[in-house]
Amino acid sequence: PHAGPVESKNEAAMSELVPEPRQKPVVPMKPVGINANLLGYIGIDTIIEQMRKKTMKTGFDFNIMVVGQSGLGKSTLVNTLFKSQVSRKSSGWNREEKIPKTVEIKAIGHVIEEGGVKMKLTVIDTPGFGDQINNENCWEPIEKYINEQYEKFLKEEVNIARKKRIPDTRVHCCLYFISPTGHSLRPLDLEFMKHLSKVVNIIPVIAKADTMTLEEKIEFKQRVRKELEVNGIEFYPQKEFDEDLEDKTENDKIRQESMPFAVVGSDKEYQVNGKRVLGRKTPWGIIEVENLTHCEFALLRDFVIRTHLQDLKEVTHNIHYETYRAKRLNDNGGLPPMTVETEENHESNL
Amino acid sequence: QNDGYRTLSLSGHVGFSSLPDQLVKKSIKQGFSFNILCIGETGSGKSTLINSLFNTNFDDPVSTHFLPSVQLRAQTYELQESNVLLKLTVVNTVGFGDQINKEDSCQPVVDYIDAQFEAYLQEELKIKRSLFSYHDTRIHACLYFILPTGHSLKSLDLLTMKSLDSKVNIIPIISKADSISKTELQKFKNKIMSEFDSNGIQIYQFPTDDESVSGINVLMNEHLPFAVVGSTEDVKIGNTMVRARRYPWGTVQVENENHCDFVKLREMLIRTNMEDLREQTHARHYELYRRCRLEEMGFRDIGPENKPVSLQEAYEAKRQEFYLEMQRKEEEMRQQFMQRVKEKEAILKEAEQQVQTKFDRRMLMHQEVKLKLEREKKVLEDEIAMFMQKKANADLLQSQASVSTPLVSLKRDKDRK
Numbered sequence: 120p121h122a123g124p125v126e127s128k129n130e131a132a133m134s135e136l137v138p139e140p141r142q143k144p145v146v147p148m149k150p151v152g153i154n155a156n157l158l159g160y161i162g163i164d165t166i167i168e169q170m171r172k173k174t175m176k177t178g179f180d181f182n183i184m185v186v187g188q189s190g191l192g193k194s195t196l197v198n199t200l201f202k203s204q205v206s207r208k209s210s211g212w213n214r215e216e217k218i219p220k221t222v223e224i225k226a227i228g229h230v231i232e233e234g235g236v237k238m239k240l241t242v243i244d245t246p247g248f249g250d251q252i253n254n255e256n257c258w259e260p261i262e263k264y265i266n267e268q269y270e271k272f273l274k275e276e277v278n279i280a281r282k283k284r285i286p287d288t289r290v291h292c293c294l295y296f297i298s299p300t301g302h303s304l305r306p307l308d309l310e311f312m313k314h315l316s317k318v319v320n321i322i323p324v325i326a327k328a329d330t331m332t333l334e335e336k337i338e339f340k341q342r343v344r345k346e347l348e349v350n351g352i353e354f355y356p357q358k359e360f361d362e363d364l365e366d367k368t369e370n371d372k373i374r375q376e377s378m379p380f381a382v383v384g385s386d387k388e389y390q391v392n393g394k395r396v397l398g399r400k401t402p403w404g405i406i407e408v409e410n411l412t413h414c415e416f417a418l419l420r421d422f423v424i425r426t427h428l429q430d431l432k433e434v435t436h437n438i439h440y441e442t443y444r445a446k447r448l449n450d451n452g453g454l455p456p457m458t459v460e461t462e463e464n465h466e467s468n469l
Numbered sequence: 470q471n472d473g474y475r476t477l478s479l480s481g482h483v484g485f486s487s488l489p490d491q492l493v494k495k496s497i498k499q500g501f502s503f504n505i506l507c508i509g510e511t512g513s514g515k516s517t518l519i520n521s522l523f524n525t526n527f528d529d530p531v532s533t534h535f536l537p538s539v540q541l542r543a544q545t546y547e548l549q550e551s552n553v554l555l556k557l558t559v560v561n562t563v564g565f566g567d568q569i570n571k572e573d574s575c576q577p578v579v580d581y582i583d584a585q586f587e588a589y590l591q592e593e594l595k596i597k598r599s600l601f602s603y604h605d606t607r608i609h610a611c612l613y614f615i616l617p618t619g620h621s622l623k624s625l626d627l628l629t630m631k632s633l634d635s636k637v638n639i640i641p642i643i644s645k646a647d648s649i650s651k652t653e654l655q656k657f658k659n660k661i662m663s664e665f666d667s668n669g670i671q672i673y674q675f676p677t678d679d680e681s682v683s684g685i686n687v688l689m690n691e692h693l694p695f696a697v698v699g700s701t702e703d704v705k706i707g708n709t710m711v712r713a714r715r716y717p718w719g720t721v722q723v724e725n726e727n728h729c730d731f732v733k734l735r736e737m738l739i740r741t742n743m744e745d746l747r748e749q750t751h752a753r754h755y756e757l758y759r760r761c762r763l764e765e766m767g768f769r770d771i772g773p774e775n776k777p778v779s780l781q782e783a784y785e786a787k788r789q790e791f792y793l794e795m796q797r798k799e800e801e802m803r804q805q806f807m808q809r810v811k812e813k814e815a816i817l818k819e820a821e822q823q824v825q826t827k828f829d830r831r832m833l834m835h836q837e838v839k840l841k842l843e844r845e846k847k848v849l850e851d852e853i854a855m856f857m858q859k860k861a862n863a864d865l866l867q868s869q870a871s872v873s874t875p876l877v878s879l880k881r882d883k884d885r886k
Binding site for chain 2: 160161162163164165166167169170171172173174175176179181200201202203204205228229230231232233234235236238239279280281283362363420421424425426427428429430433437441444445448449
């Protein structure tokens with residue numbers, strides 16, 4: 120029958136279209152299960168030191184975005200987090216400057232060093248978010264910015280001659296500032312987090328927490344958590360990315376008890392009990408920023424910087440970026456053509 | 470270096486100095502892979518050396534000298550030291566240098582190395598990929614075993630190393646170094662190094678850019694190639710059991726730096742530069758492979774007018790190209806199919822015709838025969854009719870004759886009277 124010769128011609132035609140992958144070798148993909156008993160010290164564990172040295176030499180990038188209505192203390196908080204003037208504060212603003220008509224994206228980069236570790240920190244501010252009368256779709260410029268960074272990275276990755284180290288401008292962490300109303304989340308909050316939790320790691324924080332008493336704080340946090348859950352908003356650390364039991368227990372505790380962190384920021388120091396501490400001075404007392412009984416700033420700092428910084432970057436790279444890449448390569452043309460913003464957007468602190 | 474970023478000073482402890490620790494912690498969780506390729510003739514001491522390096526018995530079967538071609542055999546082991554889990558893959562060449570005609574000896578090795586790069590590239594090009602959980606099988610270090618002839622490198626060695634030096638980190642070692650004396654050894658080493666130079670073979674140089682390791686690395690670079698001895702036997706020297714080879718004239722201790730360079734090799738390969746070997750493989754050798762392969766597949770970074778091609782354009786262009794190609798092929802196939810159908814139809818038609826003609830002819834014949842038979846039948850019937858008539862006439866005549874016969878006899882009688 121004539122079906123035979125037509126079929127093989129089909130195959131031959133197909134193999135001309137797709138470059139044939141070379142033959143796969145005889146490597147067993149799974150280890151042969153030989154847990155070889157070492158009869159003496161070899162020195163494999165020195166690879167940890169080797170790796171550490173290498174990473175210290177290359178340095179790290181970290182990009183953090185702050186989103187929230189104006190006046191919630193975003194800039195102050197970031198400055199407190201990184202113990203330096205990484206953000207230009209509103210008090211430094213020319214008071215005559217109007218609130219921007221649309222959401223602007225301002226990225227400012229700094230190099231900071233601690234203990235031999237060099238970090239290129241970029242703080243991305245979003246003035247104008249939620250400040251207009253009509254705030255419909257005000258998350259769109261932010262989503263666009265985040266996707267643009269993924270696009271930039273993808274373009275570099277796809278090059279034939281690639282850079283040794285692709286500059287990473289992707290947003291690793293987005294702090295979303297919730298207004299301490301004491302009631303519940305606003306529709307804008309829900310809308311923003313619903314859209315953006317799919318593309319970036321969102322860490323919700325309750326701003327200016329010194330306006331709530333302890334009981335109000337606990338209740339508010341519970342309500343916020345519930346609302347986030349009901350609306351299916353997966354904030355960082357996302358449940359589905361817990362790698363093992365250890366991670367899960369650690370992260371469960373954070374998700375169900377600590378988050379969202381109720382924080383207070385300050386860059387002024389006061390004398391309390393013979394020590395100089397960062398705080399806010401009020402007629403009724405000094406609120407110590409790093410005192411865990413006063414607010415949860417220290418928890419946020421430890422969480423973001425001291426324990427989960429690397430994980431934030433990895434989730435961004437291994438999951439959010441990969442999702443973007445898969446979508447982009449799949450429906451190539453389904454997304455609107457990207458006009459990549461160049462270095463003009465990176466304001467260097469002159 | 471800072472691309473216009475201003476340096477800020479911190480007014481207090483922030484805590485990101487723990488970042489390398491966070492990174493390391495994650496890497497430990499994921500585990501590490503390290504892949505070594507050993508190239509050397511059968512019996513040059515590859516398995517013994519690996520056993521000595523990793524201080525264990527990997528149980529490699531001994532191979533014969535009579536294999537028709539070079540093959541590669543890979544085995545993966547899981548080693549654990551403190552909390553570090555290492556997936557070690559050792560790839561051995563089997564039958565290298567045994568054939569009478571060694572022209573094709575190095576091709577299987579090159580193919581193997583390329584295949585690992587290809588597998589990684591295919592994973593990287595996938596739309597849904599999982600690079601962070603990918604078991605990296607790319608060769609990080611290639612130990613090339615040189616037999617201590619004392620003269621110079623064999624042509625097979627030169628050819629093989631030349632074809633591999635841009636694909637893998639080559640670490641040449643002189644094996645079974647206990648069969649060569651110290652003075653001969655130094656001369657041999659110098660000869661080898663100068664042969665590398667004159668043939669343009671790039672062997673792996675231990676990195677000297679990091680201050681903490683550059684000192685020792687520079688020193689080690691001068692001792693290349695390392696002359697090593699391996700052993701699977703433990704001998705008691707003083708109070709300890711050490712790996713050694715026992716001869717009537719003395720005992721060669723593997724870990725004695727005066728006896729051989731084994732300790733140096735282990736130090737360099739594992740304790741100092743393992744991470745660098747992995748990085749070079751990924752950042753240099755793999756990138757080169759990838760670049761060549763993508764160009765082979767037709768991708769370009771710069772378009773025809775020397776403007777950078779965007780990703781979307783590149784994919785779109787490729788897609789368009791493939792689509793047109795596919796359409797063309799489809800059309801071609803369709804045409805061919807039609808052609809074949811026509812041909813078959815024609816054949817069938819002709820057969821049908823033939824059958825028809827046969828049938829017609831037979832019918833005709835049948836008609837003729839029938840006619841003939843009818844004619845004959847008619848003839849016979851006529852004859853029968855005639856015969857009947859004759860018979861009837863004859864009967865009639867006979868009956869008339871019997872009436873007239875008495876007259877005839879009377880007449881006769883009358884005559885007589």
